[in-house]
Amino acid sequence: MKNFSDLLAIDPVIEISMRLTPIVDNGIPTAIVTHNNLTVFESALSEPVTLHFTHLHILDPLKISVELKNKKYNADVETAIIVDSLMIDNFELVPNYTHLFEYINDHNNTCPTNYLGFNGVWTLNTLTPFYLWKHKVLGNGWILE
Amino acid sequence: MSFKENFCSSPWFHMRINNSGSYEYCRWHSKIDQNTRIDFKNNIRNQTPIDYFQNTMAPLRQEFLNGNTPFNCSDCYIMDDLSKVSGRQKQLLKIGVQSDNFEKSMLSSPMLESFKQSYNNEGHTSRVPIDWQIDLGNFCNSACIFCNPESSSRLAAEFKQLGFIDQVPRASWCDDPILLDKFITDLRQCENIRYLHFIGGETLITPGFKKILQSVVDANLASGITVGFTTNLTVWEDSIVDLLKHFKQVNLGLSIETLTPVNDYVRWPSKLHKTKSILDQWVKLGKKLSWLIQLRITPTCLTIHDLITVYDYAWQHELSVESCNFLRDPEILRIQVLPKTQLNNVKNKLNDWVNNHQVKHTKQIINTRDPNTAFEQIVQDAQSYVNLIENSQDETFRLPELVQYLKKLESNRHNSILDYIPEYEELFRSVGY
Numbered sequence: 182m183k184n185f186s187d188l189l190a191i192d193p194v195i196e197i198s199m200r201l202t203p204i205v206d207n208g209i210p211t212a213i214v215t216h217n218n219l220t221v222f223e224s225a226l227s228e229p230v231t232l233h234f235t236h237l238h239i240l241d242p243l244k245i246s247v248e249l250k251n252k253k254y255n256a257d258v259e260t261a262i263i264v265d266s267l268m269i270d271n272f273e274l275v276p277n278y279t280h281l282f283e284y285i286n287d288h289n290n291t292c293p294t295n296y297l298g299f300n301g302v303w304t305l306n307t308l309t310p311f312y313l314w315k316h317k318v319l320g321n322g323w324i325l326e
Numbered sequence: 327m328s329f330k331e332n333f334c335s336s337p338w339f340h341m342r343i344n345n346s347g348s349y350e351y352c353r354w355h356s357k358i359d360q361n362t363r364i365d366f367k368n369n370i371r372n373q374t375p376i377d378y379f380q381n382t383m384a385p386l387r388q389e390f391l392n393g394n395t396p397f398n399c400s401d402c403y404i405m406d407d408l409s410k411v412s413g414r415q416k417q418l419l420k421i422g423v424q425s426d427n428f429e430k431s432m433l434s435s436p437m438l439e440s441f442k443q444s445y446n447n448e449g450h451t452s453r454v455p456i457d458w459q460i461d462l463g464n465f466c467n468s469a470c471i472f473c474n475p476e477s478s479s480r481l482a483a484e485f486k487q488l489g490f491i492d493q494v495p496r497a498s499w500c501d502d503p504i505l506l507d508k509f510i511t512d513l514r515q516c517e518n519i520r521y522l523h524f525i526g527g528e529t530l531i532t533p534g535f536k537k538i539l540q541s542v543v544d545a546n547l548a549s550g551i552t553v554g555f556t557t558n559l560t561v562w563e564d565s566i567v568d569l570l571k572h573f574k575q576v577n578l579g580l581s582i583e584t585l586t587p588v589n590d591y592v593r594w595p596s597k598l599h600k601t602k603s604i605l606d607q608w609v610k611l612g613k614k615l616s617w618l619i620q621l622r623i624t625p626t627c628l629t630i631h632d633l634i635t636v637y638d639y640a641w642q643h644e645l646s647v648e649s650c651n652f653l654r655d656p657e658i659l660r661i662q663v664l665p666k667t668q669l670n671n672v673k674n675k676l677n678d679w680v681n682n683h684q685v686k687h688t689k690q691i692i693n694t695r696d697p698n699t700a701f702e703q704i705v706q707d708a709q710s711y712v713n714l715i716e717n718s719q720d721e722t723f724r725l726p727e728l729v730q731y732l733k734k735l736e737s738n739r740h741n742s743i744l745d746y747i748p749e750y751e752e753l754f755r756s757v758g759y
Binding site for chain 1: 328329330333339390391392393419420421422424427429430431432433434435436437441442445456457520692693695696698699
């Protein structure tokens, strides 16, 4: 890339990678992964899985959620989903930034976590373009407009 | 060099007014001959800053957009090469551009449309400067040996007395009340000003500093503006402190070279006990008011060996340390003027200090004002001087000239460098001391 014109010719894509591991002692969990309201994965999760998908509009806010549903609670044995990693353009969000995720579940447990042990939805919503959000998260100071 | 390595966003939001009232496009640009810095055309006397910014600076913007490397930007490119945070990197960060994701963060920046506008209009812009460096003139009570007459009235008087210069610099633009009022009026026309950075002289004793701060406060603009300035730790001024409290944020630069007596020699005629006392006072106040405090250093061949004392103080108080760039002028005071033996000693000292102050963060910190990364930033600064020493070319041929310069100053100041750095006696004697 030699000049501004070359920059404008780039069609930027944000690469997203997520690894999920199930805990199946009390049955196989059902996981639903959505990205900007599109379902990218919906399945019973019996084995660890790594998902790769892309976010096409660099100026759109980015919303990713993982839902655990149909869990039957049992005090002795566990069913859960662990989000082992979430990388957005090589920026490692999980486990470093789990406090930025909202976890709404049927036990009203809102502690920051990447261990989804309740029926509910765990969501990251940047509300601003990803790179501006990242700038803020990294404590990079003001952004002039 | 690629576009990523060349491009700078600064000309889309920043400009400077220098001591003569001439406009300049950047606070970091390579210093050119002082005499040519008096530009009567692009000067507050004849042009509005907005006209200069939108039109006169257009060719510079066009150069950047075309992927060129403007000649006077070389200081930043050198710093980039040596892993020292450059002004270019800082200005890119202010618009959300991260060097490790340059393309995507550029395309996400709120400034992208302004770049497009300039690209389609031969560099012109409809933006106004919102990030300013305001040079207040050379009124100063210190005569630091690495300074110049344009930045110190005391040094100017001494240089004239010693025959280094024929005449002292012209009065600063801001000594003229009409020009100062004009500037304040122009400043108010720049909507959404975010940052005003002042340099002197000594800011705290320069009347223009207080007058501009007061006018910004009176215009109810202070709550949206960050003000930055550097002080030489010789004075304390309560009325300025009271004004600063009105601003959104204060970036406070505290100039010091070492916490050893050699600081008195290079920052003549300061006295270490008083310097230290005022330093502590600013640090205490700044911490209380959540101001961003930096220790500002200008390492030279006379102070680099004790630089770690500043790092120690900074570490103890969790403050960052920064020099604007590697010293270029005066050439005789460059670190590279020291012979290899002395440089290796310095390098070992710095390396030991770095090794004894381990930090987790290894990625380059561009936002050197982030108080959360103060420790990492100190180590980064120390490492940049190790890099400089390792990559520098020998400039020991400047030693005789350095010694002559010091001897001449000492004839007026009645002091001796050997009282401050006795370990350099043999070296200095060998070149005429």
